[in-house]
Amino acid sequence: MNGAQALMTTLLGSGVDVCFTNPGTSEMHFVAALDAVPEMRAVLGLFEGVVTGAADGYGRMAGRPAATLLHLGPGLGNGIANLHNARRARTPLVNIVGDHATTHRHLDPPLASDIESLARPVSTWVRTSATTDALAGDTADAVAGALGPPSGVATLVVPADLSWQEAGEPAPRRPLAHRREVDDDAVAGAAKALRSGEPAALLMGGSALGERGLMAASRVAGAAGAKLLCETFPAVLRRGAGLPAVERLGYLAEFTIAQLQGIRHLVLVDTPAPVSFFAYPGLPGSLVPEGCEVQVLAEADEDAPGALEALADALGAGADGAALQPARRPERPTGALDAQTAAAAIGALLPEGAVVSDEANTSGIFIPGSTDGAPRHDWLCLTGGAIGQGMPVATGAALACPGRRVLSLEADGSAMYTLQALWTQAREGLDVTTVIFANHSYAILELELSRVGAAAAGPRAQGMLRIDRPDLDFVALARGMGVPATRATTAEEFTAQLERALGEAGPALVEAVVA
Numbered sequence: 270m271n272g273a274q275a276l277m278t279t280l281l282g283s284g285v286d287v288c289f290t291n292p293g294t295s296e297m298h299f300v301a302a303l304d305a306v307p308e309m310r311a312v313l314g315l316f317e318g319v320v321t322g323a324a325d326g327y328g329r330m331a332g333r334p335a336a337t338l339l340h341l342g343p344g345l346g347n348g349i350a351n352l353h354n355a356r357r358a359r360t361p362l363v364n365i366v367g368d369h370a371t372t373h374r375h376l377d378p379p380l381a382s383d384i385e386s387l388a389r390p391v392s393t394w395v396r397t398s399a400t401t402d403a404l405a406g407d408t409a410d411a412v413a414g415a416l417g418p419p420s421g422v423a424t425l426v427v428p429a430d431l432s433w434q435e436a437g438e439p440a441p442r443r444p445l446a447h448r449r450e451v452d453d454d455a456v457a458g459a460a461k462a463l464r465s466g467e468p469a470a471l472l473m474g475g476s477a478l479g480e481r482g483l484m485a486a487s488r489v490a491g492a493a494g495a496k497l498l499c500e501t502f503p504a505v506l507r508r509g510a511g512l513p514a515v516e517r518l519g520y521l522a523e524f525t526i527a528q529l530q531g532i533r534h535l536v537l538v539d540t541p542a543p544v545s546f547f548a549y550p551g552l553p554g555s556l557v558p559e560g561c562e563v564q565v566l567a568e569a570d571e572d573a574p575g576a577l578e579a580l581a582d583a584l585g586a587g588a589d590g591a592a593l594q595p596a597r598r599p600e601r602p603t604g605a606l607d608a609q610t611a612a613a614a615i616g617a618l619l620p621e622g623a624v625v626s627d628e629a630n631t632s633g634i635f636i637p638g639s640t641d642g643a644p645r646h647d648w649l650c651l652t653g654g655a656i657g658q659g660m661p662v663a664t665g666a667a668l669a670c671p672g673r674r675v676l677s678l679e680a681d682g683s684a685m686y687t688l689q690a691l692w693t694q695a696r697e698g699l700d701v702t703t704v705i706f707a708n709h710s711y712a713i714l715e716l717e718l719s720r721v722g723a724a725a726a727g728p729r730a731q732g733m734l735r736i737d738r739p740d741l742d743f744v745a746l747a748r749g750m751g752v753p754a755t756r757a758t759t760a761e762e763f764t765a766q767l768e769r770a771l772g773e774a775g776p777a778l779v780e781a782v783v784a
């Protein structure tokens with residue numbers, strides 16, 4: 270067994286059996302090892318942003334890491350934006366980066382760079398393996414590092430000679446660490462705040478947003494009259510009929526300020542206190558209202574659902590919580606195709622158990638409202654704000670959730686960052702339905718231009734925020750990557766095309782012309 274085979278066998282033994290790759294010469298022994306270790310599912314991405322984003326989507330939905338395989342510093346660099354999003358999502362992810370052989374690095378060949386320095390800002394764990402004997406153990410440690418808690422990106426740098434030299438045995442799986450139980454003081458502090466009779470809210474994120482956490486939160490809300498809020502861009506939010514309605518904080522600071530207005534007690538559950546995405550003239554950076562007391566119920570490495578249950582018990586909450594979301598769907602829309610009618614079509618058709626990767630940006634503002642009473646589903650957001658996440662995340666989520674339909678909601682500008690994900694979806698036969706919202710602009714930036722107080726925009730500035738001249742043809746682009754595609758220009762066309770695409774095995778794309 271060589272080092273590459275020992276690494277791969279150790280990954281499998283540690284529960285990692287999917288690897289998203291974009292390899293180079295320094296990783297050839299890993300590629301060769303795939304035939305010796307057939308249980309490892311290897312998935313090729315044609316750009317590293319697809320590889321890292323897919324590993325993020327996989328880890329969010331599987332709750333255990335996938336591995337990546339990236340080529341030296343430049344390959345890692347190409348994948349960093351989506352590792353940044355994975356870091357914000359706290360996704361467990363084993364990020365394997367090949368390096369030059371230890372005997373070769375001192376020559377400073379063209380592809381050499383400081384890989385650890387690139388990896389550190391997006392990783393919770395970084396190690397460069399030093400010897401072939403250490404490689405399997407380092408791999409098992411990397412999986413443990415990815416799982417945490419808190420979970421995150423564990424980057425293992427592997428010099429090429431370690432993978433071709435003879436290795437000993439694969440390393441055993443490391444013992445699983447568990448999230449800490451929250452201490453009684455945190456529960457008592459939150460209970461006291463919620464009993465004050467003053468306006469209060471629970472602000473939830475991360476691991477609080479599964480069914481168990483949400484049902485406990487609804488008991489808390491029922492007993493204390495507290496508002497249920499969650500972070501703007503959750504990694505995975507469970508939603509739909511029969512679950513409590515949770516209001517996501519708005520992206521725009523003004524919206525968040527309005528949502529939190531009058532709140533005197535804010536209880537944080539696995540999420541930081543809210544801040545504005547950017548600084549704007551005349552607006553505060555921290556969005557905690559003045560005079561509002563903040564209590565931390567659970568941190569990132571603590572058992573948030575357990576903490577919410579303990580809080581509900583401490584408040585003497587009954588088994589039934591606040592009102593749950595009734596089952597409801599919008600009518601099929603007719604007429605012009607715009608953000609509102611597109612949202613109605615999605616609400617009318619969203620399949621039970623769907624996984625929604627949401628990077629619809631400004632075109633998506635009505636979709637949460639049109640789907641809140643749909644059958645249960647999961648909602649995956651742009652956690653770190655680095656666009657080009659949605660299509661790779663959809664790809665990885667589909668691999669993690671066979672049998673479930675993935676709906677990839679994409680704004681046209683964001684789609685163009687990592688459009689190659691479509692090719693991977695076609696090659697792997699993944700049940701991903703993509704909707705491209707073609708508004709031919711960077712619409713959010715058109716809005717931001719005025720919000721930051723920039724000078725009145727002339728035609729040259731406006732030209733930087735339009736993505737027309739030429740218009741992008743997503744039907745041709747998708748077909749060119751093996752994904753069947755159609756274009757809709759009316760609400761009726763969109764509804765019919767989306768229904769057909771959702772019913773098809775494998776990927777399909779609908780371009781929705783919304784402006």
Ligand SMILES: Cc1ncc(C[n+]2csc(CCOP(=O)(O)OP(=O)(O)O)c2C)c(N)n1
Binds near residue numbers: 350629656680710712
């Ligand atoms: C990696 C990265 N590059 C650039 C940006 C800045 N940015 C934010 S939104 C945006 C354009 C969004 O356009 P689109 O995806 O079409 O959505 P729309 O605003 O039109 O709804 C850009 C370039 C970013 N957030 N992340």
